[in-house]
Amino acid sequence: MEVFIAQLLNGLSLGSMYVLLVLGFNLMLLVAKIIQFAYPHLVVLSMYVCWGMLKYTSNVFLVILASIGSCIAINIATEPIFRLLAKRHGLDINVSFVVSMSMTLVITDIMSHLLNYGFPIAFPSKWIGKSVIGFGLITFSSGQAYALFGGIAAVLAFFYLLYRTRQGRVLRAISENSLLSSIIGIPTIKTRVISYAIAGLLGGLTAIMLSKMLGSASPALGDFVGMKIIATSIVAGLGNLKGGLVCGLLLGITESMAIGYLPGSWSNAISFMMMLIVMLIKPEGLFGIKA
């Protein structure tokens, strides 16, 4: 039972990280009509920023500000590239997919050549925090607690913004019909930039919480997380935010349970096997495509 509770908490905190990334990814898909494959890589890059800042300052506030700020800034910096592409090719999701894929290679290369000589980075133990619950190999650290509560708060805030505020209404309007939105006077370019900023904010928060939760990062982490984010989004139904919420949490819990109860590291094999089965039965995703 203790194992179950610990792994459930682990799963929820891991799952809420997936949810945040799936939400950011889907927001850009819905509003800006792009597949930003490099989004998880940007998040890993801001984990590197967080790690770099921790070397120079012990001011937690400054560290958080720098990593979130860098994620927002870099994400917004990609917007003109996608806007230019849209001008030449129309809003073509496939083109954005190929271009963002090349962005992942550039970002991964930067991390593996220029940062920490390509070695994985480890966050100081002070940053990760002490173990709160421990049963042999299974632990729940205070960093994971931060991730759990921070993740839930961020998800709630995101849905509040989207469904209860004027800005959220505008974002939803553009995602449904961008031409009609501009006809009624909504500035589409400005709103798209805002969607990049919100996705950047979600990514930056995730970077902080992931660094506390995992305690380390490597250049390959972006590919690893990216694959799961894309797969989860497709399984949930592309562009389906509520579906992303459920499936992100499910993925996190499935992985932790597999780690908790099965020998060896079968967690990835099991979660991707489940995704394969879902796609065979429901090709449009569990909750239906909304993009």
Next chain:
Amino acid sequence: MLRVEDIFVSYGPIKALENININVNAGETVALIGANGAGKTTLLKAIMGIQKVSAGKIIFLGEEITNVGTDKIANRGLGLIPEGHLVFSTMTVLENLQLGSYNNPNCFNDNLESVFESFPILHKRINQIAGTLSGGEQQMLSIARSLMAKPKLIIVDEPSLGLAPKVIGEIFNILRGLNKKGYTILLAEQKAKKALEFVDRAYVMEIGKIVLHGPAQELISNPKVHNAYLGSKI
């Protein structure tokens, strides 16, 4: 109020509009009539900045709006009610109206009251998802949404498209009422008879050109118009 001077629009090598000149004065109702493919919608799209204009000028309230962004044109007071009663179908009636008042959220409550006065049915359905409304109700919502922005000129594209005859009558009554309240209306309509009964003046379009224009009464009695658009000979 709105002046279109010698505009040309082309889709690649195909000339969609050639040498179009129209003007709309404050308080008037003006129609563009013509068959499917005559270029009515293209002209409206050009005015709204949705379709790029290759030559010519569009002037609204003394300012040139040729090839300006659509949202900027809308915020200057041009309210397009697009064809096919377009609404944000996943959102509620209220949310649609809130979006309509994007550029002047301060007058939201006053505008909402006056819109509900003209469209009591929308008041009843205020929390209903717009996609579940009937075609006529969606068209009303589409008109109401554009009124929320207090436009100076209302442009209506094919308001009768896909609606039952009885509903079409209701929609035209609503437009008539809006004109009485002082709204200027530019209307593009295939159903020439309906349109000519409603407007002061009209332009007749054929394959991208304006072939005739004049007061509606004159056009109704013009044998050419009668044969081509009104279906019976005089």
